[in-house]
Amino acid sequence: DSGVTQTPKHLITATGQRVTLRCSPRSGDLSVYWYQQSLDQGLQFLIHYYNGEERAKGNILERFSAQQFPDLHSELNLSSLELGDSALYFCASSPFRGTELTDTQYFGPGTRLTVL
Amino acid sequence: AQTVTQSQPEMSVQEAETVTLSCTYDTSESDYYLFWYKQPPSRQMILVIRQEAYKQQNATENRFSVNFQKAAKSFSLKISDSQLGDAAMYFCAYRRTLNNNDMRFGAGTRLTVKP
Numbered sequence: 001d002s003g004v005t006q007t008p009k010h011l012i013t014a015t016g017q018r019v020t021l022r023c024s025p026r027s028g029d030l031s032v033y034w035y036q037q038s039l040d041q042g043l044q045f046l047i048h049y050y051n052g053e054e055r056a057k058g059n060i061l062e063r064f065s066a067q068q069f070p071d072l073h074s075e076l077n078l079s080s081l082e083l084g085d086s087a088l089y090f091c092a093s094s095p096f097r098g099t100e101l102t103d104t105q106y107f108g109p110g111t112r113l114t115v116l
Numbered sequence: 117a118q119t120v121t122q123s124q125p126e127m128s129v130q131e132a133e134t135v136t137l138s139c140t141y142d143t144s145e146s147d148y149y150l151f152w153y154k155q156p157p158s159r160q161m162i163l164v165i166r167q168e169a170y171k172q173q174n175a176t177e178n179r180f181s182v183n184f185q186k187a188a189k190s191f192s193l194k195i196s197d198s199q200l201g202d203a204a205m206y207f208c209a210y211r212r213t214l215n216n217n218d219m220r221f222g223a224g225t226r227l228t229v230k231p
Contacts, residue, residue, distance in 0.1 A: 002160075033219075042207055043207070104163060
């Protein structure tokens, strides 16, 4: 158990809908990262938040957005869902802002999103 | 841009034997980190081992060790005394240390362990 929690574990929805994925980082971790893993593929970086502020964006669609709240949990919002958005969405946390030498990311169990 | 390549989509090993998973990467940076993550059928991403580029000594974690060849930009994972529980997808990942915001992952190698 990495200490990172994600809810829900599974989510099934229809095209055009909007969903929210939630992530609680490890206690004390200030950075939260979101990744997308499509079927049998590697992880693609979506976005990074540090202590409530957006630090970087990766391959994140405009239909997707995220935020990190004062209690450090984070939400990833996916809207106007398409079939191709079906994937496993991982959240990872680390203690630092992403520039520290000892910074390692610890992953949550993921949320499996199925768009029908 | 940094890219990570895992040229072996699938590998298999006999229980108790040794197997090596390959990874190469492309970067113009001199300082960075490399990781191996394991993803079992549960889909959890589990950190196996990491290597700092400024360290010449290869990292070791119990039965897992790496062969880090900085000049060749190669980072292979050796699993000794393979166990059935080692069966999983293994992902190699790269992360810069300066102004870093994300990790770049390879496509993965599916490891099967035969009893």
